Amino acid sequence: MAGTGTRRKGLRLSRERRVAEIMAAARAVFREKGYDEALLSEIAERAQVVEGNIYRYFDNKRDLLVKVIEDWYETMLADYDQQLSRIHGTRARLNFMIWRHLKTVHDEPSLCQLMFLHLRTWPDYSSTAVHELNREYTRRTLDIVREGIEAGELRDDVPLRLVRDMIYGCVEHRTWAYLRGEGDFDPDKVADDIVDLVLGGLARHGARSEERPDIAERLENAVARLERLSAHPDS
Amino acid sequence: MAGTGTRRKGLRLSRERRVAEIMAAARAVFREKGYDEALLSEIAERAQVVEGNIYRYFDNKRDLLVKVIEDWYETMLADYDQQLSRIHGTRARLNFMIWRHLKTVHDEPSLCQLMFLHLRTWPDYSSTAVHELNREYTRRTLDIVREGIEAGELRDDVPLRLVRDMIYGCVEHRTWAYLRGEGDFDPDKVADDIVDLVLGGLARHGARSEERPDIAERLENAVARLERLSAHPDS
DNA sequence: CAACTTAATGAACTCAATTCATTATTCCGC
DNA sequence: GCGGAATAATGAATTGAGTTCATTAAGTTG
Numbered sequence: 001m002a003g004t005g006t007r008r009k010g011l012r013l014s015r016e017r018r019v020a021e022i023m024a025a026a027r028a029v030f031r032e033k034g035y036d037e038a039l040l041s042e043i044a045e046r047a048q049v050v051e052g053n054i055y056r057y058f059d060n061k062r063d064l065l066v067k068v069i070e071d072w073y074e075t076m077l078a079d080y081d082q083q084l085s086r087i088h089g090t091r092a093r094l095n096f097m098i099w100r101h102l103k104t105v106h107d108e109p110s111l112c113q114l115m116f117l118h119l120r121t122w123p124d125y126s127s128t129a130v131h132e133l134n135r136e137y138t139r140r141t142l143d144i145v146r147e148g149i150e151a152g153e154l155r156d157d158v159p160l161r162l163v164r165d166m167i168y169g170c171v172e173h174r175t176w177a178y179l180r181g182e183g184d185f186d187p188d189k190v191a192d193d194i195v196d197l198v199l200g201g202l203a204r205h206g207a208r209s210e211e212r213p214d215i216a217e218r219l220e221n222a223v224a225r226l227e228r229l230s231a232h233p234d235s
Numbered sequence: 236m237a238g239t240g241t242r243r244k245g246l247r248l249s250r251e252r253r254v255a256e257i258m259a260a261a262r263a264v265f266r267e268k269g270y271d272e273a274l275l276s277e278i279a280e281r282a283q284v285v286e287g288n289i290y291r292y293f294d295n296k297r298d299l300l301v302k303v304i305e306d307w308y309e310t311m312l313a314d315y316d317q318q319l320s321r322i323h324g325t326r327a328r329l330n331f332m333i334w335r336h337l338k339t340v341h342d343e344p345s346l347c348q349l350m351f352l353h354l355r356t357w358p359d360y361s362s363t364a365v366h367e368l369n370r371e372y373t374r375r376t377l378d379i380v381r382e383g384i385e386a387g388e389l390r391d392d393v394p395l396r397l398v399r400d401m402i403y404g405c406v407e408h409r410t411w412a413y414l415r416g417e418g419d420f421d422p423d424k425v426a427d428d429i430v431d432l433v434l435g436g437l438a439r440h441g442a443r444s445e446e447r448p449d450i451a452e453r454l455e456n457a458v459a460r461l462e463r464l465s466a467h468p469d470s
Numbered sequence: 471c472a473a474c475t476t477a478a479t480g481a482a483c484t485c486a487a488t489t490c491a492t493t494a495t496t497c498c499g500c
Numbered sequence: 501g502c503g504g505a506a507t508a509a510t511g512a513a514t515t516g517a518g519t520t521c522a523t524t525a526a527g528t529t530g
Contacts, residue, residue: 012495012508040487050510055488117356121348123415145437154437162409162428163437169404174397180358193397201436202380202389202398247477247526275518285479290519472530479524489514497506 011048019057022047027068031110035065035118066128069115073133076104083228084140090148091195092224097141098167099191099228105175106187113179116172138164154199163198170194188225246283254292257282262303266345270300270353301363304350308368311339319375325383326430332376333402334426340410341422348414351407373399389434398433405429 013021025047029038040061044051058064080100087096105112115130125131145163148154174190177183248256260282264273275296279286293299315335322331340347350365360366380398383389409425412418 015508018508039485051487052489052511053509056508061487113356117352120411121352121415125415126417148437153439155435155439158432158437159428162405162425162432165408166401166405166429166432169406169408170397170401171404173400173404173407176355180356180360182361190397193394194401197393197397197401197436199436199438200390200440201432201434201438202383202393203434203436204388204390205435205440250477253477274516284477286518287480287520288478291477296518473528474530475526475528477524477526479522481521481523483520484518486517487515490512491510492512493508493510495506495508498504500502 015057018049018053022049022054022057022064023068023071026064027072027111030065030068030114031108034110035061035114062122065114065118066130069111069119070128070130070133072108072111073115073130077133077137080137080140087224087227089220090144090151090153091199091220092227093144094141094167094198095191095195095224096228097144098171098194099187099224101168101171102175102185102187102190105171105179106185109179116179138168141167167194167198170198250292253282253284253288257284257289257292257299258303258306261299262307262346265300265303265349266343269345270349297357300349300353301365304346304354305363305365305368307343307346308350308365312368312372315372315375325379325386325388326434328379329376329383329402329433330426330430332379333406333429334422336403336406337410337420337422337425340406340414341420344414351414373403376402402429402433405433 022043026038026043029043029046033039033042038061040051040054043064044054047054054064058067083100084093084096087093119125119128119130142160142164145154145160149156171190171194174194175185178185257278261273261278264278264281268274268277273296275286275289278299279289282289289299293302318335319328319331322328354360354363354365377395377399380389380395384391406425406429409429410420413420
């Protein structure tokens with residue numbers, strides 16, 4: 001009982017600080033264990049609080065997860081626009097958006113899984129702040145497409161919404177195995193492949209098939225990577 | 236207590252029949268309530284068994300769901316090949332595959348949601364029979380693409396896997412809101428749109444070559460971006 | 471009809487989320 | 501400084517679900 005490293009009883013923090021501590025602990029536990037396996041008792045222990053005290057600040061376990069993801073999302077999207085602003089050209093900008101998403105999945109698989117499988121599926125997701133943030137996030141992609149259409153580079157007879165669904169749906173399916181812990185993937189390569197497929201389509205539209213259009217594509221992808229490098233040096 | 240419609244005690248069925256009754260009840264309850272909200276007590280009640288008896292036939296709640304979905308999947312895929320065999324041409328066959336998937340989601344949203352959100356996400360999904368059935372299911376799509384490539388109709392420089400991810404990912408994202416109970420969609424129209432986008436791509440590849448930037452132009456643009464990059468790295 | 475096999479019961483158990491009456495700490499006006 | 505309001509924190513109790521198991525009942529077989 002002489003231990004000083006044990007639970008210091010009666011340590012009282014401001015609401016703000018306590019909330020921050022609980023959310024930090026919760027993020028760690030959720031990340032390690034997933035939603036169902038994450039125990040409030042463990043979160044409480046790591047946050048140095050008693051279990052019941054969490055309910056002063058969060059309605060329930062679910063609410064805690066929502067706030068954790070929300071917090072993560074906000075910091076993640078913070079420098080997004082700035083990075084994007086340095087990249088020019090429809091293809092390169094699309095490439096960046098897709099690559100960025102892939103990179104996020106690659107770096108934070110657990111949190112992404114929580115987002116995909118738990119947050120997004122609950123019936124009140126639409127009223128969440130995360131939903132709104134997510135719409136912002138994907139709206140940029142549609143803006144790029146819209147600009148491409150106005151510039152005459154892209155077809156104007158495709159439902160915009162479907163383009164978004166195709167891109168993000170494709171990313172998600174492509175990363176599914178990785179999220180399940182099976183195998184790995186390379187964000188750069190997958191991004192290139194997806195942009196190529198989305199823009200070019202599967203069919204051969206073939207005036208001259210012997211002329212390799214992919215030379216230009218490969219160069220453009222390379223330039224996109226260079227741009228990314230200057231926008232986000234630690235990629 | 237004179238009721239004759241109440242639980243008839245001591246009614247004993249063969250293993251087969253009892254399993255069937257429990258699965259029917261489970262499917263109904265899972266469909267109405269989703270996984271978490273579905274109570275074993277309610278399943279037991281509808282199946283006219285006591286709760287504990289379910290554990291004679293199923294390891295746990297999760298196992299029960301797996302078997303329910305498996306059962307549904309099998310009947311669903313039964314007449315698949317036969318239908319497909321009557322359809323000819325790459326585009327039409329792709330269209331059928333996509334439309335069929337959309338139709339399933341449209342008709343059985345709840346079961347699809349269980350499949351997408353619960354089965355597929357659990358860590359041992361890969362060892363499930365449903366996983367194998369699902370691979371069968373999507374393999375047909377890849378066969379169609381492969382045949383299209385061999386016939387020279389489709390590009391041969393696209394990762395097949397990505398095509399599959401794009402198609403099924405797109406379908407899933409497109410139907411997300413519907414699965415959440417928001418709005419509706421038309422399987423016919425969405426299938427047409429998806430096939431069109433997947434085959435044709437987003438870019439305009441005009442017959443009139445003067446309307447699109449040619450390779451030289453695109454290279455010059457790319458180089459211009461590089462120049463911009465080295466001139467003012469944070470423009 | 472006796473022995474055996476298997477279906478069914480229902481109460482008990484576990485374990486995690488959640489609630490709440492109570493206690494401790496800090497803040498603030500006098 | 502000091503008394504009291506506000507609020508952070510406690511820990512024991514409650515709830516509610518899944519799961520287990522010893523026991524009983526029903527059918528089957530020789």
